[in-house]
Each structure stands twice: as structure tokens, then as C-alpha cells.
Amino acid sequence: MTRLMRQYGAIRNRITATGRVSAAPTFLLFKFADGQRRRAADLAEELCADPSTVSRQVAQLVKEGFLERQADPDDGRASLLVLTDLGRQRRDALRRDSIALFAGVTAAWSDHDRRTLAELLHRYVEDMESQRESITEAVLASHTGEPDPAAAARRAPDRQRTNTERTT
Known part of the structure; x- marks a missing residue:
């Protein structure tokens, strides 16, 4: 791809x-x-x-x-x-x-091969569209360690509090 x-x-x-x-x-x-x-x-x-x-x-x-x-x-x-x-x-x-x-x-492809590619591409796009949110979450998690930036922002104050508690 x-x-x-x-x-x-x-x-x-x-x-x-x-x-x-x-x-x-x-x-x-x-x-x-x-x-x-x-x-x-x-x-x-x-x-x-x-x-x-x-x-x-x-x-x-x-x-x-x-x-x-x-x-x-x-x-x-x-x-x-x-x-x-x-x-x-x-x-x-x-x-x-x-x-x-x-x-x-x-x-140079056979009619069968062209039809197969078209059918598989259509299926691939349909599945990508139906799984867009979960794919986005997975990519975010793999790159940032956080599946949802909004969730990460909501947890940020908790991290600050934890870091403050460790230093005091």
C-alpha cells in the first residue's frame, strides 16, 4: 500500500x-x-x-x-x-x-484479474470506512502511547498531580 x-x-x-x-x-x-x-x-x-x-x-x-x-x-x-x-x-x-x-x-491483465482487483479494492475501502475510528485510535496509540488525544488531555492533570506528589 x-x-x-x-x-x-x-x-x-x-x-x-x-x-x-x-x-x-x-x-x-x-x-x-x-x-x-x-x-x-x-x-x-x-x-x-x-x-x-x-x-x-x-x-x-x-x-x-x-x-x-x-x-x-x-x-x-x-x-x-x-x-x-x-x-x-x-x-x-x-x-x-x-x-x-x-x-x-x-x-495486459485478464478480465478475471481486473474484476477481482476492483472487487477487492471496493471491499477494502468499505472495510476501511467502517473501521475508520478504530484504525485512527490504533495508529494514535502506536505513535503516541495514547489512543485518544482528548483522553490524554483529560489525564494530564492527573499526571501533574502524581508528579507533584512524588516530589513532595
Whole structure:
């Protein structure tokens, strides 16, 4: 998986470095069905991303004409995002291009092998999505010794008290 992610990253970096293709976070366009309106905060939550990061990405997509902000009829303070015609065209073109690239990479493979890969990747993504929280906790625990940063923060006063008790 690491090699696969590195390859995707290297290709993306080379493409955007040419300056011929926008570095806009067009992957967000796939999070919109036709006519669907979404809040940026909901996108951030779904992506497990920092809301300020998603806000910057959304602003870039709005500026480039891929998304449009509309007033939220339920909350006048909030705005909803919707794909523009240009955004829909870009999303659909990206989907077609992805399919064509996948077909090119696997051209020498049998139909059975291509179907098997597609089925297993779909299954892998579904399982990753369903286990996102437990995976996040496990990674945090392995890197920090604390499975939950909020829990660690709540225990911090206990540690300080214990350290104070030891020194007195």
C-alpha cells in the first residue's frame, strides 16, 4: 500500500508541477451527487479533515467555478455548496480519465484479474470506512502511547498531580 500511495503522490506532484493542470483539490467534486447541496463542515467530517483545510479547498473550487455557495434555507448564517455545470463536467471527466488510466495499467491483465482487483479494492475501502475510528485510535496509540488525544488531555492533570506528589 505504501508503494501504491507513493506512486499516486509522485504522479500527482509531477502533473501539478507542470503548471498545466490546476492543483485545485478536485477530489472533493466526487463528494457531490448531481444537485446535492452540502456544508463544508460535513465534508470535513466525512473526510476526517481539519475544517479550515476543507474551507480553503472549497474556497479554491468556488474561485475556479467548480462549486457555488448557496444560502442555507434552514440556517441563514451558513452556506451550502453545490456543483456548478463546470464542476460536474470536471468531475465526470476525471471519472472517465480514471477509468481509462486504470484500463491502461491493467491492459495486459485478464478480465478475471481486473474484476477481482476492483472487487477487492471496493471491499477494502468499505472495510476501511467502517473501521475508520478504530484504525485512527490504533495508529494514535502506536505513535503516541495514547489512543485518544482528548483522553490524554483529560489525564494530564492527573499526571501533574502524581508528579507533584512524588516530589513532595
